[in-house]
Amino acid sequence: MIEVEVKAHAPNLDEIEEKLVQIGALKLREEYQEDLYFNAPHRDFAQTDEALRIRKTRSGNSEDTYITYKGAKMDEVSKTRKEIEVAVEDPLKVGDIFQNLSFRPVATVRKNRTIYTLGELIITLDEVQGVGNFVEIEKETEEGEDTEEALSEIFATYSKIGIKEGFERSSYLELMGIH
Structure with a gap:
């Protein structure tokens, strides 16, 4: 699966949320996410533009954990990349497996996320601890x-909610100053 994604700075998430509702976006849920990122022993993910993380999410009384691998970005305007994700039962054991294979923890990114859908688009409003507020709009493709059609749809949606600048290709890890 290819995740076509564009992220933008968003100083006022309340205004963005109002605009999303006006254009017909549907709120799915609010959740807290904690992402523990790892680096590989055989190559530097900061150099190859890859990512490997364990994500724990909490929404209401529900808690889920996923391992996610993200490949290098595929273009110069977005964060489009290959993504492979799988649910896991025990994040501590997965972390222990990674470390026993010489993968080392690099950093943890914590955020409050509100998730909307608009057609096939997933729109998230992120409050990232130590980094700021962002909007991410993504669409999955095979x-x-x-991916050009998906990018056009994403940028058209940004325009509808009043965001025409402040686009960001850096990951939250990079924005935290971790490379």
Whole structure:
């Protein structure tokens, strides 16, 4: 699966939320996410532009954990990349497995996230501890599929909610000063 994603700075998430409702976006849920990122023993993910993380999410009484691998960015305007994700039962054991294989923890990113949908788009409003507020709009495509149409739809949606600048290709880790 290819995740076509564009992120933008968003100083006022309340205003963005109002605009999302006006254009017909549906609120799915609010959740807290804690992402523990790892670096590989055989290559530097900061150099290869890859990411490996364990994500714990809490929404209401529900808690889920996922391992996610993200490949290098595929273009110069977005955060489009290959993404592979799988649910896991025990984040501590997964972390222990990674460390026994010489993967080392690099940093933890914590955020409050509000998730909306608009057609096939997933729109998230993120309050990232120590980094700031952001809007991410993404659409999943299949490998080999042209991503230009998805990017056009994403940028058109940004325009509808009043965001025309402040786009950010850096990851939250990079914005935290961790490379």
